[in-house]
Structures are given as C-alpha cells and as structure tokens.
Amino acid sequence: xxxxxxxxxxxxxxxxxxxxxxxxxxxxxxxxxxxxxxxxxxxxxxxxxxxxxxxxxxxxxxxxxxxxxxxxxxxxxxxxxxxxxxxxxxxxxxxxxxxxxxxxxxxxxxxxxxxxxxxxxxxxxxxxxxxxxxxxxxxxxxxxxxxxxxxxxxxxxxxxxxxxxxxxxxxxxxxxxxxxxxxxxxxxxxxxxxxxxxxxxxxxxxxxxxxxxxxxxxxxxxxxxxxxxxxxxxxxxxxxxxxxxxxxxxxxxxxxxxxxxxxxxxxxxxxxxxxxxxxxxxxxxxxxxxxxxxxxxxxxxxxxxxxxxxxxxxxxxxxxxxxxxxxxxxxxxxxxxxxxxxxxxxxxxxxxxxxxxxxxxxxxxxxxxxxxxxxxxxxxxxxxxxxxxxxxxxxxxxxxxxxxxxxxxxxxxxxxxxxxxxxxxxxxxxxxxxxxxxxxxxxxxxxxxxxxxxxxxxxxxxxxxxxxxxxxxxxxxxxxxxxxxxxxxxxxxxxxxxxxxxxxxxxxxxxxxxxxxxxxxxxxxxxxxxxxxxxxxxxxxxxxxxxxxxxxxxxxxxxxxx
Numbered sequence: 001x002x003x004x005x006x007x008x009x010x011x012x013x014x015x016x017x018x019x020x021x022x023x024x025x026x027x028x029x030x031x032x033x034x035x036x037x038x039x040x041x042x043x044x045x046x047x048x049x050x051x052x053x054x055x056x057x058x059x060x061x062x063x064x065x066x067x068x069x070x071x072x073x074x075x076x077x078x079x080x081x082x083x084x085x086x087x088x089x090x091x092x093x094x095x096x097x098x099x100x101x102x103x104x105x106x107x108x109x110x111x112x113x114x115x116x117x118x119x120x121x122x123x124x125x126x127x128x129x130x131x132x133x134x135x136x137x138x139x140x141x142x143x144x145x146x147x148x149x150x151x152x153x154x155x156x157x158x159x160x161x162x163x164x165x166x167x168x169x170x171x172x173x174x175x176x177x178x179x180x181x182x183x184x185x186x187x188x189x190x191x192x193x194x195x196x197x198x199x200x201x202x203x204x205x206x207x208x209x210x211x212x213x214x215x216x217x218x219x220x221x222x223x224x225x226x227x228x229x230x231x232x233x234x235x236x237x238x239x240x241x242x243x244x245x246x247x248x249x250x251x252x253x254x255x256x257x258x259x260x261x262x263x264x265x266x267x268x269x270x271x272x273x274x275x276x277x278x279x280x281x282x283x284x285x286x287x288x289x290x291x292x293x294x295x296x297x298x299x300x301x302x303x304x305x306x307x308x309x310x311x312x313x314x315x316x317x318x319x320x321x322x323x324x325x326x327x328x329x330x331x332x333x334x335x336x337x338x339x340x341x342x343x344x345x346x347x348x349x350x351x352x353x354x355x356x357x358x359x360x361x362x363x364x365x366x367x368x369x370x371x372x373x374x375x376x377x378x379x380x381x382x383x384x385x386x387x388x389x390x391x392x393x394x395x396x397x398x399x400x401x402x403x404x405x406x407x408x409x410x411x412x413x414x415x416x417x418x419x420x421x422x423x424x425x426x427x428x429x430x431x432x433x434x435x436x437x438x439x440x441x442x443x444x445x446x447x448x449x450x451x452x453x454x455x456x457x458x459x460x461x462x463x464x465x466x467x468x469x470x471x472x473x474x475x476x477x478x479x480x481x482x483x484x485x486x487x488x489x490x491x492x493x494x495x496x497x498x499x500x501x502x503x504x505x506x507x508x509x510x511x512x513x514x515x516x517x518x519x520x521x522x523x524x525x526x527x528x529x530x531x532x533x534x535x536x537x538x539x540x541x542x543x544x545x546x547x548x549x550x551x552x553x554x555x556x557x558x559x560x561x562x
Contacts, residue, residue: 004558006102009370011440014087014095026212026385027280031287031294033216034274036223038295041270041355043226043302043348051267051307052324054260060311061250061257062264063304069264070300072524075517076422077271077296078445079429081289084275085443086432088284092275093421094363098370099437100428103558107551109424110367111543115417115536117360118397120269121201121353123414125402126150128349129196134323135342143196145179151192152406154180197402200353205395208357211384212280215358219351226348227302229341233325234305240332241312251316261527265415267303270352271296272421273359289443357398361390371559372551416536419525426517430510450512455502490526490533497522 029037054062083096094113098106133148146154157176160169169177183190208215250257271292278284310319313328321327325345330338361377365387368377381388429445432438465473476488501515552558 004552004555005104007557008100008102009098009557011087011099011437014089014099027282028213029216029277029281029287030283031291033220034277034281034287034291035295035298036220037216037277037355037358038271038274038291039227039299040219040223040351041273041359042268042295042299043223043230043352051264051303051310052319052321052327054264055307055311055316055324056320057252057259058257059249059251059316060246060308062260063307063311065257065260065264066267066300066303066307068520069261069268069524070296070303072517072520073268073271073296073300074293075513076426076521077292079426079514079517080272080275081292081443082429082432082438082441082445083425084278084288084292085285086437086441088278088281088288089366092272092359092363093425095366096425096428100431100435101424103370103372103555104547105424106370107367107372107547108540108543109421110363110372111540111547112417112420113363114360114397115414115539116269116421117273117356117363118394119417120414121356121360121398122197122402122405123407124349124353124356125197125201125398126194126405126407128200128346128353129194129402131323131342131345131349132196132200134326135346138339138342144182145175146183146190146192147195149176149179149192149194150404150406151190154183154190154192193403195403198399200350201357201399201402202395204350204353204357205391205399207354208361209381209384209386209388209391209395211386212277212358215354219354222347222351222354225344226351229344229348230302230306232337233329233341234302234309236334236337237306237309237313237328240328240334241309243312245312245315246308258527261415261524265418265524268296268299269414269418270355271299272418272425273355276359276362279362285442357391357394360394360397361387364390364393367551369556371554371556372547374550413532413535416525416528416532417539419521419528420536422521423518423525426514426521429514433511434508445511445513448512450505450510450515452506453512454498454505454510454515458498458502461498490522490528494519494522494526 051062054065058065080093080096083093083099087095087099089095092113094106094110097109129148133143136143153176157169157173158180160173161177166174166177179192180190183192185191207218252259274291274295275288278288281287306325310324310328314331318331319327323342323345326338326341329335329341364373364377365380366378367373368375368390376389377393378387379389380386429438432441433447438444479488498519501510501518504510505512505515
C-alpha cells in the first residue's frame with residue numbers, strides 16, 4: 001500500500017498523458033497574455049481592499065512588508081518556473097508534487113489548491129460585491145441591505161445592538177442592523193444573502209466556460225484599465241503626500257506590521273495560477289517562467305509605491321476602510337478621482353475573479369485524468385475547448401458560499417493553503433536537483449551552493465534571538481504547554497526545519513534559493529492564527545477521506561502498477 005501511495009509519475013509519463021488526454025485545449029496564450037493573466041490575478045481584491053487594513057495595523061512600514069513578501073514570492077516563483085519548464089501541463093503544484101513526492105502528496109496539494117483558488121475567489125466575489133454596491137450608491141441606486149451581505153454580519157450587528165444600543169454602534173454596524181431589521185422572514189428567520197457576489201461568480205463562470213480566447217480578451221482589457229488607474233493613483237496621489245504622515249514609520253512595532261501578513265500575502269496570491277494554463281500556451285516551457293517573474297516584479301513595485309502614497313496622503317489610522325484607494329482621494333477633497341476609482345475597482349476585482357475561475361477547473365481536470373476524480377471533470381467541451389463540467393462545478397463551489405459567508409473567514413484560510421503549496425514546490429525543486437530530474441528543465445533556479453550558508457544563517461538567527469529577543473523569550477516562559485502547542489507550535493517547527501535544512505544542505509549541497517523559499521514561507525505561516533490551522537487540518541482530513549474512498553481505488557498509476 002505504501003508503494004502505491006508514494007508512487008511517482010515520470011516527466012515523460014505526465015507529458016504523454018497530457019498529450020493523449022488533454023489535447024482538446026486550445027493553445028493560444030503567449031507571454032504577454034500570461035503576464036496579463038498574472039497581473040489580473042495578483043492586482044485584485046488585495047490592493048483594493050485588504051491593503052487598507054494592513055496599513056491601519058502596521059502604518060507606513062507595511063510597505064516594507066510588501067517587499068518582504070514579494071521577496072518570499074520571488075524564490076517560490078523561481079521554483080514554480082523551473083517546474084513549469086519541466087512539466088508544462090495544467091496541474092500546477094499538484095502535478096509537480098506527483099513528480100517529486102508521489103500520489104498521496106499530489107492529492108493533498110490538489111486539495112489544498114482548492115483553498116487557494118476556490119476559497120480565495122469567495123473573498124474576491126464578496127469584495128467585488130462591496131465595491132459594486134458602493135458604486136451603485138454613488139449613482140443613487142440603493143439595493144436592499146439584506147440582499148448585499150452575509151447573514152453573519154447582520155446577526156452580529158443585531159447582537160451588538162442588544163448589548164450596547166444604537167448610539168454606541170459604528171456606521172458599518174448600523175447598516176448591517178438595517179439588513180437584519182428589513183429582511184423578509186421565513187418561519188421567523190431573516191433571509192439575508194449577498195446576491196451581487198453570487199451573480200458575478202455566475203457571470204464570470206459563464207465567460208470562462210465559453211472559451212479561453214474570450215477570457216483572454218476580457219482579462220487583457222481589464223488589466224489595462226486597472227493598471228492605468230493604479231498608476232493614476234500613484235502619480236496623482238504624490239501631490240497630496242505629507243511626509244509627516246510617514247512618522248512614526250512603524251507605530252505599532254514589528255507586531256503591528258506582521259499582523260498584516262495574511263492580508264499582504266493575500267494581495268500576492270495568483271502569480272502561480274498562470275501555471276494552470278500550461279496546456280493552452282503556445283510555448284509553455286519558455287513563456288511560463290518569464291511571465292511569472294515579470295508579473296511578480298511589476299506587482300511588487302506597484303504595491304510598494306501605492307502603500308507609500310496611501311500612508312503619505314492620510315494618517316494610517318484613517319485607512320481601516322473597505323475601499324482605501326477611493327477613500328484617500330475623497331478625504332483630500334478630490335471626489336471625482338474617488339468616483340473613478342470606485343468604478344474601475346469593480347472592473348479590477350472582476351479580472352482577479354476571472355483568473356481564479358480559470359485555474360480551479362484545470363486543476364480538477366488534471367486530477368481527473370489521473371483517475372483521482374471522476375471522469376466528468378476531465379471532459380473537454382467539443383465547441384468551447386474548455387473543461388466544461390469542472391468549470392460548472394467551480395461556479396457552484398464559489399457562488400454558494402459567497403452568498404452566505406463573511407469575507408474575513410476566508411482570507412487567512414486561503415493563505416494557509418497557499419503557503420502549504422508554496423513550501424512543497426520549493427522542496428520539490430531540491431528533490432529535482434538531487435534526483436537529476438532538473439537536467440530536463442529548460443529553466444532552472446540559479447544555483448548557489450548552500451552547503452555552509454544555511455547552517456551559518458541558522459546559528460546567526462539563534463544568536464539574534466538570544467541577543468535581541470529577550471522580551472519574546474520571557475513571554476514564552478509565562479505560557480503553559482497547551483498555549484505553546486496551540487499558538488507557538490509553528491514557530492518551533494520553523495526552527496526545527498531550519499536545523500534539518502542546515503544538515504541536509506551540508507550533506508547534499510542544496511541550492512540556497514529554494515531553501516530560502518521554504519524558510520520564508522514557513523516563517524510567514526507561523527504568523528497566522530492557530531484557528532486557521534485547525535480548519536485547514538480538518539479540510540485535509542476531509543480530502544483524505546475522499547481520496548481513500550475514490551482516488552486510491554481508481555488511480556491510473558495504481559492500476560498500472562498492479
């Protein structure tokens with residue numbers, strides 16, 4: 001059984017399966033299209049919404065957090081690029097894990113990618129709804145409140161009203177309370193749901209369903225619009241910057257900056273999604289690596305610039321709003337610009353939704369070809385040349401939760417799944433180098449021998465914690481074993497992994513860059529809350545039940561080994 005669980009697919013075998021099982025996809029994407037899709041995915045809900053909360057918590061120093069997270073993503077992107085040039089098929093990290101770690105890990109990664117793509121799209125759809133409703137209100141069109149939000153917001157507002165009264169409620173809570181009080185009722189239960197989030201998901205799913213060519217055109221147009229408006233915000237906002245707003249640079253210290261890890265990292269999620277379109281690329285082995293690096297660098301520069309402009313235009317304490325880009329121009333009295341941003345932000349977020357709806361069906365299609373999911377998921381539409389059934393299922397999977405769930409429930413959970421996938425991809429490159437698979441790669445992560453550097457870095461890290469982390473160490477001593485297990489276990493795992501990597505790097509001359517990718521992603525993971533990890537583990541357990549109930553029995557690789 002163990003042999004079947006960890007049985008690997010060769011690169012030649014995967015390419016052969018894709019050629020015979022997925023040749024119905026249309027190969028039309030070039031490097032420019034891929035960069036456009038990458039920017040469409042990255043520059044979405046993150047920069048238009050979560051960037052405000054991150055700036056509120058961390059102050060202007062959050063711009064440096066964007067640099068740090070982009071730095072982490074570069075190492076991961078290089079690893080993705082090497083895999084994409086070696087295994088140019090639509091499975092992304094799922095396929096890469098099949099080559100390096102075997103079938104069980106491939107399934108786990110595929111299941112985790114559902115969190116990255118499908119669950120993050122729920123966030124994007126909900127964020128789109130908020131901007132869309134706000135835009136309509138600017139034109140004097142008011143949708144009933146009970147049709148524009150998750151029921152959790154309204155129920156929380158009603159409970160707060162009972163506890164503190166209307167006078168002590170914030171404006172956003174009063175809006176949610178209005179939804180609760182005006183909602184129609186069935187058997188006494190208020191009917192509250194986010195209809196715009198559901199509708200946009202259905203419309204984008206339809207666009208993805210009818211063809212990659214149509215999706216490409218729509219994406220390119222939306223990317224031009226939103227990059228244009230972001231540049232306008234940066235160039236226009238410079239004239240309203242007051243340097244005193246950048247002081248203090250980190251008002252809440254390192255803790256305040258790092259509290260925005262999930263929000264900032266969520267803003268970068270998406271560069272890996274373009275690897276799912278490998279079978280629709282004209283030259284995937286050449287274009288995918290280039291596109292990943294290009295779009296990541298472009299977006300990092302945009303993010304850092306816009307964060308500095310936002311925190312320079314207004315005090316960071318003013319940025320805890322859902323539409324920070326529009327808010328800052330309204331704050332300085334430039335209402336026309338604020339209105340333009342509100343309209344274009346709807347377009348920008350739509351493009352991010354489009355890319356993730358493209359990515360998820362192609363993951364399921366690849367898993368289906370391997371026998372781990374039902375055959376329907378790999379069915380290619382004869383006219384539209386898209387994975388039709390998988391696309392429809394993705395629409396339902398995203399639209400229904402988006403109608404009923406709160407956005408903040410999903411943000412951290414999405415980051416957990418993505419960090420998990422990123423770490424395994426970086427580890428996969430180390431395995432490829434060690435096993436010789438990298439010889440088939442048309443693009444390789446630049447090799448820097450980490451034989452001594454990783455271990456020296458570990459010792460330096462321990463010294464810095466001992467020398468400057470006295471308060472942190474004292475805090476640890478006040479915690480009980482249960483609290484450490486629940487809230488600090490990932491920090492312990494981080495140091496243990498670094499120690500193990502130091503030994504392995506010395507023994508096998510590991511490449512330094514993938515090792516850095518593993519350590520940075522693991523460190524960022526340790527900043528997420530324990531509750532997210534509990535939910536993620538439950539999610540993985542559900543996935544394992546599905547695998548052993550269906551995938552293990554129907555695996556094509558398992559049948560070939562009998």
